[in-house]
Amino acid sequence: MASSGSWFDSCSDIQGVLLDISGVLYDSGAEGGVAIPGSVEAVKKLKQSGLSVRFxxxxxxxxxxxLVTKLCGLGFPVQREEVFAPAPAACIVLRDRNLRPHLLIHPDCRPEFEGVDCSSPNCVLIGDATDEFSYKNLNEAFRVLVGLQDPILISMGKGRYYKETDGLTLDVGVYMKALEYACDVEAEVVGKPAKAFFLAALQDxxxxPQHALMVGDDVMNDIGGAQSVGMRGLQVRTGKYRPEDEHHPSVHPDGFVDNLKQAVDLLLQHRGQ
Structure with missing residues (x-):
């Protein structure tokens, strides 16, 4: 059941909803993922309600x-321009600051960086590289950073872990922290929970912010990030959610729900829809 139910009574002023994808819409896995029960219908209802929706x-x-092709294949009505992801945002940062990255990213993400000058790197950019996070590749990124007079480490996210169909899996933040420690540098995060990432979606x-709601499964990156810009944050008990999230020492979600379907049903109910 939903907790902090009285919170929904104050939802009449919500004009826009941001949705996390993995762990909220679907559980990821080797076979492309599976939609969480009720989530496809929930997204459809949300988009039909007249509320602005971004992913x-x-x-x-x-x-x-x-990603959009995969979501559409699972039945979600999602368009490319509705999705905010770290790679396009990172490309803007690289371009605006004339940065040439050493890339430690997943091979399937490399097309996002076509046309980016990677010669004579003056920064390191990492993403969720999964099996590419070998000792050899991490050490190569380390050597690039320590060889720079002013090392710049850019990380596409800072998550600790996420949920695959076979269990919890280490995320990019773990490797980001390793490079920070080894190189005595603080990473610049592009993606959640960076304020600029949420503000870009809200501007779109x-x-x-005070009229927007974030629905996510990550208490720090989704909920904490959203609340840091003045949004409200609702945590689902799917994906990477763990019971201790409900007693987090620093982030206090505005409410908890069992899944996205319950969140949308309660939100629209309290809006009189």
């Missing part, structure tokens, strides 16, 4: 086009 993900194992919707 904010830290997915860096594939291109945005590939034309919605002020």
């Amino acid at each position: 904010c993900t830290n997915e860096t194992q594939c291109t945005r086009d590939h 919707m034309g919605v002020q």
Whole structure:
């Protein structure tokens, strides 16, 4: 059942909803993932309600086009321009600052960086590289960083872990921390929970933070990140959710629900829809 149920009574001013993808819409896995029961219908109802909807993900194992194709294949009505992901945002950062990255990313994400100058790297950019996070590759990234006078480490997210169909899996933040420690540098995060990432999605919707709701499974990156810009955050008990999230020492979600279907049903019910 939903907790903090009275919170939904104050939802009449919500104009836009941001949805995390993995762990909220579907559980990922080797076979392409499976939609969480009720989530496809929930997204359809949400988009039919007249509320603005965007999908904010830290997915860096594939291109945005590939992700949209996968979501549509699972039945979700998602368009490319509705998805905010770290790779396109990182490309803007690289371009605006004339940075030439050494890339430690998943092979399927490399098409997002076509045309980016990677010669004579003056920074390191990492994403969820999965099996590419070998000792050899991490050591190569380390050597690039320590060889720079002013080392710059850019990380597409800072998650600790996420849920695959066969269990919890280490995320990019673990390797980001290793490079930070080894090189005595603080990474610049592109993606959740960076404030700029949430603000870009809100600007695209034309919605002020106080009128927006984030629905996610990650108490730190989804909920904490959203609340840091003045949004409200609702955590689902799917994906990477763990019971201790409900007693987190620093992040306190505005509410908890069992899944996205319950979140949407309660939100629309309290909006009189």
